[in-house]
Amino acid sequence: MTTDDPFHWRAGVLYAEDVSCEQLAQRFGTPLYVYSRAALESAYRAFDEAFAELPHRVCFAVKANSNLAVLQTLARAGSGFDIVSGGELARVLAAGGDPAGIVFSGVGKAREEMAAALDAGIGCFNIESVAELDLLDRTARDKGMSAPVALRVNPDVDPKTHPYIATGLAQSKFGIAIADAPALYAEAMQRPGLQVVGLACHIGSQLLDLDPFEDALDRLLELAGQLQAQGVPLAHLDIGGGLGVRYGDELPPSPAAYAARLKPKLAATGLAVHLEPGRAIAANAGLLLTRVHYLKASSARNFAIVDAAMNDLLRPALYDAWQEIVAVHPHNGEDEQLLYDIVGPVCESGDFLGKQRPLALRADDLLAVRGAGAYGFVMASNYNTRPRPAEVLVDGGNEHLARARETLEDLMRGEQLLPEAGNG
Numbered sequence: 001m002t003t004d005d006p007f008h009w010r011a012g013v014l015y016a017e018d019v020s021c022e023q024l025a026q027r028f029g030t031p032l033y034v035y036s037r038a039a040l041e042s043a044y045r046a047f048d049e050a051f052a053e054l055p056h057r058v059c060f061a062v063k064a065n066s067n068l069a070v071l072q073t074l075a076r077a078g079s080g081f082d083i084v085s086g087g088e089l090a091r092v093l094a095a096g097g098d099p100a101g102i103v104f105s106g107v108g109k110a111r112e113e114m115a116a117a118l119d120a121g122i123g124c125f126n127i128e129s130v131a132e133l134d135l136l137d138r139t140a141r142d143k144g145m146s147a148p149v150a151l152r153v154n155p156d157v158d159p160k161t162h163p164y165i166a167t168g169l170a171q172s173k174f175g176i177a178i179a180d181a182p183a184l185y186a187e188a189m190q191r192p193g194l195q196v197v198g199l200a201c202h203i204g205s206q207l208l209d210l211d212p213f214e215d216a217l218d219r220l221l222e223l224a225g226q227l228q229a230q231g232v233p234l235a236h237l238d239i240g241g242g243l244g245v246r247y248g249d250e251l252p253p254s255p256a257a258y259a260a261r262l263k264p265k266l267a268a269t270g271l272a273v274h275l276e277p278g279r280a281i282a283a284n285a286g287l288l289l290t291r292v293h294y295l296k297a298s299s300a301r302n303f304a305i306v307d308a309a310m311n312d313l314l315r316p317a318l319y320d321a322w323q324e325i326v327a328v329h330p331h332n333g334e335d336e337q338l339l340y341d342i343v344g345p346v347c348e349s350g351d352f353l354g355k356q357r358p359l360a361l362r363a364d365d366l367l368a369v370r371g372a373g374a375y376g377f378v379m380a381s382n383y384n385t386r387p388r389p390a391e392v393l394v395d396g397g398n399e400h401l402a403r404a405r406e407t408l409e410d411l412m413r414g415e416q417l418l419p420e421a422g423n424g
């Protein structure tokens with residue numbers, strides 16, 4: 001097995017590392033998320049090694065995949081973590097992540113979340129507004145603590161990605177305008193509950209071009225110089241995540257190419273570098289297995305109705321995202337290929353996993369949706385009262401049930417019927 005191809009064919013059957021996907025589906029049922037430990041580790045290492053010459057920390061963006069076994073795998077490899085909620089904090093701690101390697105991002109941190117992160121001793125709060133700065137200062141002072149902070153600025157560059165995943169434009173809800181940053185840093189330095197440690201940005205997701213990253217870095221560096229001249233004690237620059245991945249015919253830059261483009265400018269600062277990749281570590285380390293329930297032809301379309309739906313994998317419905325769909329055991333040469341819309345059982349026209357895909361299918365065939373390791377399970381819902389899928393982490397020839405399939409009991413937990421009607 002080569003680590004850059006954890007999912008590959010052996011004797012006409014798709015394998016995850018050394019385990020047949022057909023066998024996984026039989027053992028754990030479908031829909032089923034399957035992750036490769038080797039792929040997660042090698043993607044993490046690609047970033048770690050690309051920035052090896054600089055003091056750096058790779059903080060995996062937990063929102064991309066927050067399964068405990070996935071986080072544990074990355075923690076063991078040495079990863080830090082970028083979290084956006086108290087829930088993600090609890091997951092990282094439960095998975096054995098080092099609190100000092102945690103950065104807390106997000107526009108709406110609640111006081112209790114700040115308090116929990118202070119208690120845990122996280123490495124940095126990335127602050128996105130004056131009001132948030134104020135609340136963190138007060139929360140830390142109440143505890144007799146001083147919170148490590150960076151301000152997340154909005155460099156106002158166009159990342160040329162899907163509008164829903166662009167975050168670095170002036171009209172975005174994320175970050176602080178660069179022009180407002182110097183005054184805010186001056187303010188932060190006056191606050192006894194805050195300790196300024198860094199400067200952060202994150203411009204968007206699934207970026208396939210390095211120019212926006214470099215433009216953002218140029219603006220960040222100009223600001224960093226200004227802040228240092230103003231006496232702000234910066235220790236690190238957080239350049240965010242967002243590096244794109246290959247779902248189909250995209251040609252994303254490698255972590256090495258990304259690093260090569262940014263390193264000369266970063267090295268000149270002498271500051272440590274923090275990275276927050278999510279998708280680029282997890283997307284192609286996972287797939288979603290789903291079985292064909294029925295084939296159905298109308299005058300206009302051939303449908304393959306499968307047991308996974310938009311509630312299990314939302315990206316196609318939400319962003320019109322294209323993810324490769326392959327047969328786990330293709331009937332090559334035996335059956336004619338037709339163009340299929342691969343759709344789920346959910347009662348929405350937008351419920352599809354792929355459209356117009358050339359496949360030779362029979363009922364009960366097993367399909368794999370590739371590139372499902374990031375923004376897959378984490379976006380799953382119980383819409384239509386559908387239990388969320390199981391998740392399995394494969395390691396060589398071993399499979400570990402990382403999360404059991406939800407039961408209907410799980411789904412109804414916490415709900416209460418009305419009391420019996422009284423007779424008064």
Ligand SMILES: *Cc1c(COP(=O)(O)O)cnc(C)c1O
Pocket residue numbers: 061063064082105106202204205206240241242243276277278279280
């Ligand atoms: C979503 C997010 C990331 C990760 O983005 P990817 O595109 O998955 O790399 C990193 N940092 C912040 C602040 C984010 O919101």
